[in-house]
Amino acid sequence: MTPRLRKFALTTHVICSVGWLGAVASYIALDVAAATGQDAQTLRAAYLAMELIARYVIVPLALASLLTGLVMSLGTRWGLFRHYWVLISLLLTIFATIVLMAETRTISYFADRAADPTTSGDELRAMGNTLVHSIGGTVVLLVILVLNMYKPRGMTPYGWRKQHEHRTVSPP
Amino acid sequence: MANPSPYPDSGVDTGVEPDRESTPGTPRWVKVFGIIALIVILLVVIVLLTGGGPGGGGHGPIRH
Numbered sequence: 001m002t003p004r005l006r007k008f009a010l011t012t013h014v015i016c017s018v019g020w021l022g023a024v025a026s027y028i029a030l031d032v033a034a035a036t037g038q039d040a041q042t043l044r045a046a047y048l049a050m051e052l053i054a055r056y057v058i059v060p061l062a063l064a065s066l067l068t069g070l071v072m073s074l075g076t077r078w079g080l081f082r083h084y085w086v087l088i089s090l091l092l093t094i095f096a097t098i099v100l101m102a103e104t105r106t107i108s109y110f111a112d113r114a115a116d117p118t119t120s121g122d123e124l125r126a127m128g129n130t131l132v133h134s135i136g137g138t139v140v141l142l143v144i145l146v147l148n149m150y151k152p153r154g155m156t157p158y159g160w161r162k163q164h165e166h167r168t169v170s171p172p
Numbered sequence: 173m174a175n176p177s178p179y180p181d182s183g184v185d186t187g188v189e190p191d192r193e194s195t196p197g198t199p200r201w202v203k204v205f206g207i208i209a210l211i212v213i214l215l216v217v218i219v220l221l222t223g224g225g226p227g228g229g230g231h232g233p234i235r236h
Contacts, residue, residue, distance in 0.1 A: 084202045154199035 001075040009075060013068035020061040021141045027053050028134045035129040040121035044114045051111035054104055062097045069093060082159030085147045096140045103133050
């Protein structure tokens with residue numbers, strides 16, 4: 001990867017990752033409103049907005065973040081399986097994306113019920129929320145962010161082997 | 173010519189040197205991370221098995 005392309009890929013990756021975190025933060029605000037709200041109109045609006053943010057902002061950003069992360073690691077010497085921090089970041093991102101995709105079904109169900117004018121205020125108040133997942137997801141994203149910023153040392157056995165192969169092939 | 177770094181892409185964003193002297197064993201932070209992850213997974217499984225799932229009972233839209 002050329003330095004210019006690498007810089008572009010890195011910028012895109014940071015935008016997607018931080019955007020994902022920011023979108024989840026705004027989603028949590030609506031999730032809290034859905035969890036604590038008593039007013040039917042507020043609940044209806046919260047559930048509908050939650051679906052819009054999840055479907056059109058969080059999911060695309062999560063997928064873009066995963067994709068740009070793969071490009072960054074495979075396109076640079078960091079590799080995908082050479083360093084523990086890269087490997088753990090990848091696994092956590094895949095895990096968070098899978099849970100998000102599954103959770104989107106629940107969110108769509110809530111939004112469908114909220115959009116239905118026959119759903120009463122009592123039914124809306126009893127519908128529940130996705131706070132456990134959204135807060136858990138935020139914690140996972142923060143862990144990934146910290147790992148990516150600090151890049152703690154430690155090579156996997158595969159990375160160690162590759163490094164030795166590299167040194168054997170091209171001695172100093 | 174100076175020997176190029178084996179990690180030319182390192183440090184462009186944070187200034188961190190990635191190719192520090194590494195050891196073949198698993199680093200302590202990975203072990204601690206793994207233990208914490210295992211505890212969290214066990215707690216989630218226990219909560220799900222005891223029926224105390226998120227949203228006050230059940231898991232996902234099927235509960236309705």
